[in-house]
Amino acid sequence: MTRIGEEIEKFRSLLPQGTELVAVSKFHPVESIAEAYAAGQRVFGESRVQELLQKIPLLPSDIRWHFIGHLQTNKVRQIIGKTALIESVDSEKLLDLIDSESRRAGTTTGVLMQLHVAEEETKFGFTPEELLDYFSSRKFENLTNTHIYGVMGMASNTSDQNRIRADFAAIAATAGRIRQICPDLRGFDTISMGMSGDWAIAIEEGSTLVRVGTAIFGNRNY
Ligand SMILES: *Cc1c(COP(=O)(O)O)cnc(C)c1O
Numbered sequence: 069m070t071r072i073g074e075e076i077e078k079f080r081s082l083l084p085q086g087t088e089l090v091a092v093s094k095f096h097p098v099e100s101i102a103e104a105y106a107a108g109q110r111v112f113g114e115s116r117v118q119e120l121l122q123k124i125p126l127l128p129s130d131i132r133w134h135f136i137g138h139l140q141t142n143k144v145r146q147i148i149g150k151t152a153l154i155e156s157v158d159s160e161k162l163l164d165l166i167d168s169e170s171r172r173a174g175t176t177t178g179v180l181m182q183l184h185v186a187e188e189e190t191k192f193g194f195t196p197e198e199l200l201d202y203f204s205s206r207k208f209e210n211l212t213n214t215h216i217y218g219v220m221g222m223a224s225n226t227s228d229q230n231r232i233r234a235d236f237a238a239i240a241a242t243a244g245r246i247r248q249i250c251p252d253l254r255g256f257d258t259i260s261m262g263m264s265g266d267w268a269i270a271i272e273e274g275s276t277l278v279r280v281g282t283a284i285f286g287n288r289n290y
Contacts, residue, residue, distance in 0.1 A: 070107075072284060073104065073107035076089075076107040076109045079280065090112065092115075092279050102127065110131055112132075138156060149175045153178045155182070155279075158182045163181075167211045170213035176213050179217065180258060181218075182220050183221040183242055184221070188224065215255065218260065219239060223266055232269055233272075237273050240261075260276070260278075261277075263279055264281060264282040264283035
């Protein structure tokens with residue numbers, strides 16, 4: 069068993085039932101992904117379209133790819149039909165484009181809505197208010213070829229554990245409010261939060277999907 073394989077096994081034993089692991093392989097070579105795959109990992113996360121498209125044909129076809137980076141509208145068409153989940157929908161414009169491109173391609177795309185609760189202004193995503201407005205106005209009913217499975221978010225980049233916990237609690241609370249506002253929304257039950265440094269807190273606050281890169285694959289060479 070390789071070191072990467074051991075990390076995968078470790079996470080599998082640590083994560084509670086009902087929590088899924090996305091192995092974030094961005095900036096890591098296909099050889100590293102193959103090691104994780106050999107240890108049984110099937111869900112991988114990438115944040116750049118070109119890198120994802122290069123890796124897909126080099127790896128087994130039963131891998132479920134999650135796109136987790138900021139998706140530019142001019143690249144949407146290239147990844148439709150290639151991902152199991154686009155976790156990083158950060159605007160209505162992007163969502164509508166994913167929907168129209170999915171219709172054009174004759175497929176349905178699963179997405180998460182990205183929430184911005186962190187203190188950094190550079191992060192993408194809807195504020196909780198914007199997302200609650202979106203669901204209150206039931207705009208999702210216009211989507212024909214997109215299924216919204218839940219929310220994704222990041223905590224502030226800080227060592228302040230209380231702030232991190234509060235950010236995750238805000239993400240989970242927003243998902244809960246959306247379920248209250250739209251009790252008929254089907255399959256809206258994914259809360260993607262938690263990375264290498266904060267996944268344990270995220271799980272305590274209700275995460276169902278953790279996105280872990282560095283703790284599995286080591287440091288990235290940008
Ligand atoms: C890179 C990235 C991760 C993984 O971060 P690590 O700290 O390496 O675990 C998780 N989520 C998103 C959105 C990322 O861009």
